[in-house]
Amino acid sequence: MLADQLKSRRLQLDSSDDATDFYYAKGWTDGLPIVAPTPERVARMLEGAHLAPDTVVGTFVQRRLQVSAEKLAINAVMAGCLPSYLPVIIAATKALLDARFGLHGILATTGGAGLMVLVNGPIARALDINSGLNCLGPGHRANATIGRAVSLIARNVFGRTPGVLEKAVFGSPAKYSFCFAEDETDGRWQPLHVLRGFARDTSTVTVFPAQGSGFLIVDPMSASPQELLLSVARKMRSVHVSRFGLSFQAVLFGPEALATLADAGWTKDMVKQFLYQQATWSVAELKTRPRLCRTSEIDGIDLRSAIEPSDASRHYSIVAEPDAILPIAAGSSGQRMMLVVPSMAEYRVESEPVTQPIE
Amino acid sequence: MPVVTTVFENSVRALARAQGYAQFPLVVIKHPVAYVDDAQLTERAQDVVDQAVRILLARSH
Numbered sequence: 001m002l003a004d005q006l007k008s009r010r011l012q013l014d015s016s017d018d019a020t021d022f023y024y025a026k027g028w029t030d031g032l033p034i035v036a037p038t039p040e041r042v043a044r045m046l047e048g049a050h051l052a053p054d055t056v057v058g059t060f061v062q063r064r065l066q067v068s069a070e071k072l073a074i075n076a077v078m079a080g081c082l083p084s085y086l087p088v089i090i091a092a093t094k095a096l097l098d099a100r101f102g103l104h105g106i107l108a109t110t111g112g113a114g115l116m117v118l119v120n121g122p123i124a125r126a127l128d129i130n131s132g133l134n135c136l137g138p139g140h141r142a143n144a145t146i147g148r149a150v151s152l153i154a155r156n157v158f159g160r161t162p163g164v165l166e167k168a169v170f171g172s173p174a175k176y177s178f179c180f181a182e183d184e185t186d187g188r189w190q191p192l193h194v195l196r197g198f199a200r201d202t203s204t205v206t207v208f209p210a211q212g213s214g215f216l217i218v219d220p221m222s223a224s225p226q227e228l229l230l231s232v233a234r235k236m237r238s239v240h241v242s243r244f245g246l247s248f249q250a251v252l253f254g255p256e257a258l259a260t261l262a263d264a265g266w267t268k269d270m271v272k273q274f275l276y277q278q279a280t281w282s283v284a285e286l287k288t289r290p291r292l293c294r295t296s297e298i299d300g301i302d303l304r305s306a307i308e309p310s311d312a313s314r315h316y317s318i319v320a321e322p323d324a325i326l327p328i329a330a331g332s333s334g335q336r337m338m339l340v341v342p343s344m345a346e347y348r349v350e351s352e353p354v355t356q357p358i359e
Numbered sequence: 360m361p362v363v364t365t366v367f368e369n370s371v372r373a374l375a376r377a378q379g380y381a382q383f384p385l386v387v388i389k390h391p392v393a394y395v396d397d398a399q400l401t402e403r404a405q406d407v408v409d410q411a412v413r414i415l416l417a418r419s420h
Contacts, residue, residue, distance in 0.1 A: 062374075063374065063377070064377075064378060108367065108370055110366065159377075161373075163369075164369055164370060164373050165370050165373060165374070166370075167366055167367060167370065242393055291394060291396075294393050294394065
Protein backbone atom coordinates (compact mmCIF):
# COMPACT_ATOMS: atom_id res chain seq x y z
CA MET A 1 0.00 0.00 0.00
CA LEU A 2 1.15 3.50 -0.84
CA ALA A 3 0.32 4.71 2.67
CA ASP A 4 2.89 2.29 4.06
CA GLN A 5 5.62 3.85 1.94
CA LEU A 6 5.26 7.31 3.50
CA LYS A 7 8.31 8.39 5.45
CA SER A 8 7.02 11.46 7.29
CA ARG A 9 6.74 11.33 11.07
CA ARG A 10 3.38 9.93 12.26
CA LEU A 11 1.37 11.83 14.86
CA GLN A 12 -1.38 10.30 16.97
CA LEU A 13 -4.24 12.75 17.45
CA ASP A 14 -7.80 12.09 18.51
CA SER A 15 -9.70 14.11 15.92
CA SER A 16 -9.46 16.54 13.03
CA ASP A 17 -10.20 19.38 15.45
CA ASP A 18 -7.15 18.35 17.43
CA ALA A 19 -5.13 18.31 14.24
CA THR A 20 -6.05 21.93 13.45
CA ASP A 21 -5.14 23.04 16.96
CA PHE A 22 -1.97 20.95 17.09
CA TYR A 23 -0.75 22.06 13.65
CA TYR A 24 -1.56 25.67 14.43
CA ALA A 25 0.37 25.50 17.70
CA LYS A 26 3.34 24.09 15.79
CA GLY A 27 3.20 27.01 13.31
CA TRP A 28 2.34 24.72 10.41
CA THR A 29 -0.88 26.43 9.24
CA ASP A 30 -1.97 29.79 7.86
CA GLY A 31 -4.34 30.19 10.82
CA LEU A 32 -7.29 28.58 9.06
CA PRO A 33 -8.54 25.06 9.83
CA ILE A 34 -6.79 22.26 7.99
CA VAL A 35 -7.73 18.84 6.73
CA ALA A 36 -5.74 16.36 8.81
CA PRO A 37 -3.11 14.76 6.53
CA THR A 38 -3.71 11.15 7.48
CA PRO A 39 -1.57 8.55 5.69
CA GLU A 40 -4.61 7.39 3.71
CA ARG A 41 -5.42 10.92 2.51
CA VAL A 42 -1.80 11.63 1.60
CA ALA A 43 -1.63 8.35 -0.32
CA ARG A 44 -4.83 9.23 -2.23
CA MET A 45 -3.36 12.63 -3.03
CA LEU A 46 -0.18 11.08 -4.44
CA GLU A 47 -2.23 8.70 -6.55
CA GLY A 48 -3.72 11.82 -8.16
CA ALA A 49 -0.37 12.56 -9.75
CA HIS A 50 0.74 8.92 -10.08
CA LEU A 51 3.81 9.69 -8.02
CA ALA A 52 5.77 7.63 -5.52
CA PRO A 53 6.15 9.45 -2.19
CA ASP A 54 9.93 9.66 -2.50
CA THR A 55 9.92 11.23 -5.95
CA VAL A 56 12.19 14.25 -5.83
CA VAL A 57 10.28 17.17 -7.33
CA GLY A 58 13.14 19.64 -7.03
CA THR A 59 15.91 21.10 -4.95
CA PHE A 60 15.96 24.36 -3.04
CA VAL A 61 19.66 25.01 -3.51
CA GLN A 62 20.18 27.88 -1.06
CA ARG A 63 18.45 25.98 1.74
CA ARG A 64 19.89 22.58 0.79
CA LEU A 65 16.45 21.03 0.61
CA GLN A 66 15.33 18.17 -1.54
CA VAL A 67 11.59 18.48 -2.02
CA SER A 68 9.68 15.19 -2.17
CA ALA A 69 6.26 14.57 -3.62
CA GLU A 70 5.18 13.27 -0.20
CA LYS A 71 5.75 16.64 1.48
CA LEU A 72 3.82 18.43 -1.26
CA ALA A 73 0.96 15.96 -0.97
CA ILE A 74 0.75 16.47 2.80
CA ASN A 75 0.35 20.21 2.34
CA ALA A 76 -2.14 19.70 -0.48
CA VAL A 77 -4.27 17.58 1.84
CA MET A 78 -4.00 20.19 4.59
CA ALA A 79 -5.14 22.88 2.14
CA GLY A 80 -8.23 20.90 1.13
CA CYS A 81 -7.15 19.96 -2.40
CA LEU A 82 -8.63 17.19 -4.50
CA PRO A 83 -6.07 14.59 -5.67
CA SER A 84 -6.55 15.77 -9.25
CA TYR A 85 -5.05 19.14 -8.29
CA LEU A 86 -1.67 17.70 -7.29
CA PRO A 87 -0.08 17.84 -10.78
CA VAL A 88 -0.70 21.61 -10.80
CA ILE A 89 0.93 21.94 -7.39
CA ILE A 90 3.89 19.81 -8.49
CA ALA A 91 4.41 22.01 -11.56
CA ALA A 92 4.05 25.19 -9.50
CA THR A 93 6.68 23.88 -7.07
CA LYS A 94 9.06 23.12 -9.93
CA ALA A 95 8.54 26.63 -11.28
CA LEU A 96 9.16 28.19 -7.87
CA LEU A 97 12.37 26.17 -7.49
CA ASP A 98 13.61 27.25 -10.92
CA ALA A 99 16.72 29.39 -10.31
CA ARG A 100 15.26 32.20 -12.42
CA PHE A 101 12.44 32.72 -9.91
CA GLY A 102 14.85 33.58 -7.09
CA LEU A 103 12.75 31.89 -4.44
CA HIS A 104 15.18 32.44 -1.56
CA GLY A 105 14.87 36.21 -1.76
CA ILE A 106 11.20 36.20 -2.69
CA LEU A 107 10.30 34.29 0.47
CA ALA A 108 12.47 36.41 2.74
CA THR A 109 11.69 39.89 1.43
CA THR A 110 10.33 42.65 3.65
CA GLY A 111 7.87 43.23 0.81
CA GLY A 112 6.03 39.98 1.53
CA ALA A 113 5.40 38.67 -1.98
CA GLY A 114 2.31 36.69 -2.86
CA LEU A 115 3.05 33.56 -4.88
CA MET A 116 0.72 34.08 -7.83
CA VAL A 117 -0.05 30.88 -9.75
CA LEU A 118 -1.63 31.26 -13.19
CA VAL A 119 -2.91 28.11 -14.88
CA ASN A 120 -3.21 27.86 -18.67
CA GLY A 121 -4.30 25.16 -21.06
CA PRO A 122 -6.82 22.32 -21.02
CA ILE A 123 -6.20 21.33 -17.39
CA ALA A 124 -7.64 24.65 -16.23
CA ARG A 125 -11.02 23.67 -17.70
CA ALA A 126 -10.71 20.04 -16.62
CA LEU A 127 -10.11 21.02 -13.00
CA ASP A 128 -12.61 23.89 -13.11
CA ILE A 129 -10.04 26.50 -12.16
CA ASN A 130 -11.90 29.77 -12.27
CA SER A 131 -10.87 32.34 -14.88
CA GLY A 132 -14.10 34.31 -14.83
CA LEU A 133 -16.34 35.99 -12.30
CA ASN A 134 -14.53 36.63 -9.01
CA CYS A 135 -11.56 34.55 -10.20
CA LEU A 136 -9.25 36.13 -7.64
CA GLY A 137 -11.84 36.03 -4.88
CA PRO A 138 -13.08 33.34 -2.53
CA GLY A 139 -15.61 30.61 -3.23
CA HIS A 140 -13.97 28.41 -5.83
CA ARG A 141 -12.40 25.23 -4.54
CA ALA A 142 -9.63 24.70 -7.11
CA ASN A 143 -8.45 28.31 -6.97
CA ALA A 144 -8.68 28.52 -3.20
CA THR A 145 -7.02 25.25 -2.32
CA ILE A 146 -4.29 25.10 -5.00
CA GLY A 147 -3.19 28.61 -4.04
CA ARG A 148 -3.41 27.72 -0.37
CA ALA A 149 -1.40 24.53 -0.88
CA VAL A 150 1.38 26.54 -2.55
CA SER A 151 1.33 28.96 0.35
CA LEU A 152 1.48 26.13 2.92
CA ILE A 153 4.33 24.50 0.98
CA ALA A 154 6.21 27.81 1.18
CA ARG A 155 5.74 27.77 4.95
CA ASN A 156 6.21 24.12 5.79
CA VAL A 157 8.55 22.85 3.08
CA PHE A 158 10.51 25.93 2.00
CA GLY A 159 10.74 27.37 5.52
CA ARG A 160 8.84 30.62 5.05
CA THR A 161 8.56 31.13 8.79
CA PRO A 162 7.32 34.63 9.60
CA GLY A 163 9.82 36.49 11.75
CA VAL A 164 12.63 34.06 10.96
CA LEU A 165 13.01 33.41 7.25
CA GLU A 166 10.31 35.83 6.23
CA LYS A 167 10.28 39.51 7.04
CA ALA A 168 7.11 40.88 5.45
CA VAL A 169 6.42 44.32 6.89
CA PHE A 170 2.69 44.16 6.06
CA GLY A 171 2.18 40.82 4.37
CA SER A 172 -0.82 40.54 2.08
CA PRO A 173 -4.07 38.61 1.67
CA ALA A 174 -2.42 37.38 -1.56
CA LYS A 175 -0.16 35.27 0.62
CA TYR A 176 -3.05 33.04 1.75
CA SER A 177 -3.92 31.89 -1.74
CA PHE A 178 -3.41 33.38 -5.20
CA CYS A 179 -4.33 31.00 -8.00
CA PHE A 180 -6.50 31.50 -11.08
CA ALA A 181 -6.71 30.50 -14.73
CA GLU A 182 -6.58 32.59 -17.89
CA ASP A 183 -9.79 32.96 -19.88
CA GLU A 184 -8.75 31.48 -23.23
CA THR A 185 -12.17 31.65 -24.89
CA ASP A 186 -11.49 34.72 -27.07
CA GLY A 187 -9.31 33.27 -29.81
CA ARG A 188 -8.09 36.70 -30.90
CA TRP A 189 -5.68 36.86 -27.99
CA GLN A 190 -2.97 34.27 -27.49
CA PRO A 191 -3.01 32.72 -24.03
CA LEU A 192 -0.02 33.64 -21.92
CA HIS A 193 1.61 30.22 -22.16
CA VAL A 194 1.48 30.40 -25.97
CA LEU A 195 3.03 33.86 -25.80
CA ARG A 196 5.77 32.28 -23.70
CA GLY A 197 6.52 29.53 -26.19
CA PHE A 198 4.22 26.64 -25.30
CA ALA A 199 1.64 24.92 -27.49
CA ARG A 200 -1.96 25.95 -26.92
CA ASP A 201 -2.93 22.40 -25.92
CA THR A 202 -0.13 22.17 -23.35
CA SER A 203 -1.16 22.90 -19.78
CA THR A 204 1.15 25.12 -17.77
CA VAL A 205 1.52 27.07 -14.58
CA THR A 206 3.22 30.45 -14.47
CA VAL A 207 4.45 31.69 -11.12
CA PHE A 208 4.89 35.38 -10.39
CA PRO A 209 6.11 37.16 -7.22
CA ALA A 210 3.16 39.48 -6.67
CA GLN A 211 3.32 42.76 -4.82
CA GLY A 212 -0.07 42.29 -3.17
CA SER A 213 -3.10 41.21 -5.09
CA GLY A 214 -3.08 44.08 -7.57
CA PHE A 215 -4.50 47.50 -8.33
CA LEU A 216 -7.92 47.67 -9.97
CA ILE A 217 -8.58 50.10 -12.81
CA VAL A 218 -12.26 50.81 -13.47
CA ASP A 219 -12.37 52.60 -16.77
CA PRO A 220 -15.78 52.68 -18.48
CA MET A 221 -15.02 56.03 -20.13
CA SER A 222 -12.01 55.03 -22.22
CA ALA A 223 -13.38 54.01 -25.58
CA SER A 224 -10.19 53.64 -27.61
CA PRO A 225 -7.31 51.19 -27.11
CA GLN A 226 -4.89 54.07 -26.54
CA GLU A 227 -7.05 55.72 -23.87
CA LEU A 228 -7.60 52.41 -22.15
CA LEU A 229 -3.94 51.46 -22.13
CA LEU A 230 -2.90 54.91 -20.92
CA SER A 231 -5.08 54.25 -17.86
CA VAL A 232 -3.13 51.04 -17.32
CA ALA A 233 0.21 52.75 -17.93
CA ARG A 234 -0.58 55.43 -15.35
CA LYS A 235 -1.18 52.74 -12.74
CA MET A 236 1.92 50.78 -13.76
CA ARG A 237 4.18 53.78 -13.46
CA SER A 238 3.16 54.36 -9.85
CA VAL A 239 4.91 51.17 -8.79
CA HIS A 240 8.43 50.99 -7.49
CA VAL A 241 10.93 48.26 -7.14
CA SER A 242 14.26 49.06 -5.60
CA ARG A 243 16.01 50.15 -8.79
CA PHE A 244 14.10 52.17 -11.36
CA GLY A 245 13.26 50.44 -14.61
CA LEU A 246 13.39 46.86 -13.40
CA SER A 247 9.76 46.22 -12.57
CA PHE A 248 7.79 43.42 -14.17
CA GLN A 249 4.04 43.43 -14.08
CA ALA A 250 1.07 41.23 -14.87
CA VAL A 251 -1.95 43.03 -16.29
CA LEU A 252 -5.36 41.36 -16.23
CA PHE A 253 -7.90 42.46 -18.83
CA GLY A 254 -11.61 41.85 -18.28
CA PRO A 255 -13.85 40.93 -21.25
CA GLU A 256 -14.91 44.50 -22.11
CA ALA A 257 -11.33 45.75 -21.99
CA LEU A 258 -10.18 42.82 -24.11
CA ALA A 259 -12.94 43.52 -26.63
CA THR A 260 -12.00 47.22 -26.84
CA LEU A 261 -8.46 46.19 -27.74
CA ALA A 262 -9.08 43.09 -29.87
CA ASP A 263 -11.94 44.70 -31.85
CA ALA A 264 -9.43 47.33 -32.96
CA GLY A 265 -6.89 44.68 -33.91
CA TRP A 266 -4.63 45.03 -30.90
CA THR A 267 -2.70 41.85 -30.08
CA LYS A 268 -1.03 41.09 -26.77
CA ASP A 269 2.36 41.92 -28.29
CA MET A 270 1.08 45.35 -29.34
CA VAL A 271 -0.32 45.88 -25.84
CA LYS A 272 3.03 44.97 -24.28
CA GLN A 273 4.91 47.32 -26.58
CA PHE A 274 2.53 50.22 -25.97
CA LEU A 275 2.56 49.81 -22.21
CA TYR A 276 6.35 49.55 -22.20
CA GLN A 277 6.55 52.83 -24.09
CA GLN A 278 3.94 54.62 -21.98
CA ALA A 279 4.57 53.42 -18.42
CA THR A 280 7.47 55.80 -18.02
CA TRP A 281 9.01 58.49 -15.89
CA SER A 282 10.68 61.51 -17.40
CA VAL A 283 14.25 62.31 -16.46
CA ALA A 284 12.89 65.47 -14.84
CA GLU A 285 10.67 63.35 -12.57
CA LEU A 286 13.51 61.01 -11.75
CA LYS A 287 15.67 63.97 -10.82
CA THR A 288 13.08 65.19 -8.32
CA ARG A 289 13.58 61.98 -6.31
CA PRO A 290 16.95 60.54 -7.30
CA ARG A 291 17.05 58.30 -4.23
CA LEU A 292 13.53 57.02 -4.63
CA CYS A 293 14.59 54.11 -6.78
CA ARG A 294 18.17 53.46 -5.68
CA THR A 295 19.31 54.66 -9.09
CA SER A 296 21.64 57.62 -9.13
CA GLU A 297 22.34 57.51 -12.85
CA ILE A 298 20.63 56.29 -15.95
CA ASP A 299 22.32 56.14 -19.37
CA GLY A 300 25.10 58.32 -18.01
CA ILE A 301 22.68 60.98 -16.75
CA ASP A 302 23.45 61.91 -13.14
CA LEU A 303 20.01 62.03 -11.54
CA ARG A 304 21.38 64.17 -8.72
CA SER A 305 22.21 66.98 -11.13
CA ALA A 306 19.96 69.98 -11.75
CA ILE A 307 16.88 69.55 -13.93
CA GLU A 308 17.44 70.76 -17.46
CA PRO A 309 14.76 71.80 -19.97
CA SER A 310 15.29 68.69 -22.12
CA ASP A 311 14.74 66.37 -19.13
CA ALA A 312 10.95 66.68 -19.34
CA SER A 313 10.84 65.12 -22.79
CA ARG A 314 13.19 62.22 -22.13
CA HIS A 315 11.45 59.16 -20.70
CA TYR A 316 12.40 55.77 -19.30
CA SER A 317 10.08 52.85 -18.77
CA ILE A 318 9.25 51.56 -15.31
CA VAL A 319 9.38 48.01 -16.69
CA ALA A 320 12.54 46.31 -17.90
CA GLU A 321 11.35 45.32 -21.39
CA PRO A 322 8.08 44.56 -23.21
CA ASP A 323 8.40 40.89 -22.23
CA ALA A 324 8.39 41.97 -18.59
CA ILE A 325 4.67 42.72 -19.06
CA LEU A 326 2.31 39.74 -18.86
CA PRO A 327 -1.13 40.48 -20.37
CA ILE A 328 -3.73 38.00 -19.11
CA ALA A 329 -7.41 37.67 -20.05
CA ALA A 330 -9.58 37.04 -16.99
CA GLY A 331 -12.64 38.15 -15.09
CA SER A 332 -16.29 38.52 -16.03
CA SER A 333 -18.40 41.06 -17.85
CA GLY A 334 -19.47 44.06 -15.83
CA GLN A 335 -17.49 47.16 -16.70
CA ARG A 336 -14.34 47.88 -18.62
CA MET A 337 -11.77 46.86 -16.00
CA MET A 338 -8.13 45.96 -15.74
CA LEU A 339 -5.97 44.88 -12.82
CA VAL A 340 -2.25 45.58 -12.54
CA VAL A 341 -0.25 43.14 -10.43
CA PRO A 342 3.30 44.44 -9.98
CA SER A 343 6.31 42.32 -9.13
CA MET A 344 7.92 42.37 -5.71
CA ALA A 345 11.39 42.11 -7.21
CA GLU A 346 13.74 43.38 -9.90
CA TYR A 347 13.40 41.72 -13.30
CA ARG A 348 16.13 39.18 -14.02
CA VAL A 349 18.22 40.61 -11.19
CA GLU A 350 16.19 39.12 -8.39
CA SER A 351 13.37 37.21 -10.08
CA GLU A 352 11.28 36.68 -13.18
CA PRO A 353 8.05 34.85 -14.02
CA VAL A 354 8.59 31.16 -14.72
CA THR A 355 6.27 28.97 -16.80
CA GLN A 356 6.32 25.23 -16.26
CA PRO A 357 4.39 22.55 -18.15
CA ILE A 358 2.04 20.39 -16.09
CA GLU A 359 2.74 16.67 -16.52
CA MET B 360 32.00 36.79 5.35
CA PRO B 361 28.31 37.62 5.10
CA VAL B 362 27.16 41.18 5.72
CA VAL B 363 23.53 41.41 6.81
CA THR B 364 21.28 44.12 8.18
CA THR B 365 19.62 43.87 11.56
CA VAL B 366 16.23 42.90 10.10
CA PHE B 367 17.67 39.77 8.52
CA GLU B 368 20.11 38.77 11.28
CA ASN B 369 17.96 36.01 12.77
CA SER B 370 17.09 34.74 9.25
CA VAL B 371 20.74 34.29 8.40
CA ARG B 372 21.54 32.77 11.79
CA ALA B 373 18.68 30.28 11.30
CA LEU B 374 20.01 29.35 7.86
CA ALA B 375 23.56 29.00 9.19
CA ARG B 376 22.28 26.79 12.03
CA ALA B 377 20.28 24.66 9.58
CA GLN B 378 23.42 24.10 7.52
CA GLY B 379 25.55 23.13 10.52
CA TYR B 380 27.41 26.41 11.00
CA ALA B 381 25.67 27.86 14.04
CA GLN B 382 28.68 29.99 14.99
CA PHE B 383 29.34 31.32 11.50
CA PRO B 384 30.61 34.90 11.95
CA LEU B 385 28.38 37.62 10.57
CA VAL B 386 28.82 41.31 10.07
CA VAL B 387 25.56 42.92 11.17
CA ILE B 388 24.82 46.52 10.26
CA LYS B 389 21.82 48.82 10.64
CA HIS B 390 18.82 48.33 8.36
CA PRO B 391 18.22 49.59 5.70
CA VAL B 392 21.01 50.11 3.20
CA ALA B 393 19.11 50.83 -0.01
CA TYR B 394 17.71 54.25 0.79
CA VAL B 395 20.14 55.89 3.19
CA ASP B 396 22.04 59.10 2.47
CA ASP B 397 25.77 59.30 1.88
CA ALA B 398 26.63 60.01 5.52
CA GLN B 399 24.57 57.06 6.77
CA LEU B 400 26.06 54.82 4.11
CA THR B 401 29.57 55.85 5.10
CA GLU B 402 28.72 55.06 8.72
CA ARG B 403 27.53 51.58 7.74
CA ALA B 404 30.61 50.99 5.61
CA GLN B 405 32.83 51.93 8.54
CA ASP B 406 30.80 49.57 10.72
CA VAL B 407 31.45 46.75 8.23
CA VAL B 408 35.18 47.43 8.32
CA ASP B 409 35.29 47.59 12.13
CA GLN B 410 33.37 44.37 12.59
CA ALA B 411 35.26 42.54 9.84
CA VAL B 412 38.60 43.47 11.38
CA ARG B 413 37.42 42.29 14.80
CA ILE B 414 36.19 38.97 13.35
CA LEU B 415 39.37 38.38 11.36
CA LEU B 416 41.65 39.22 14.28
CA ALA B 417 39.64 36.99 16.60
CA ARG B 418 39.96 34.10 14.13
CA SER B 419 43.69 34.55 13.81
CA HIS B 420 44.29 33.89 17.51
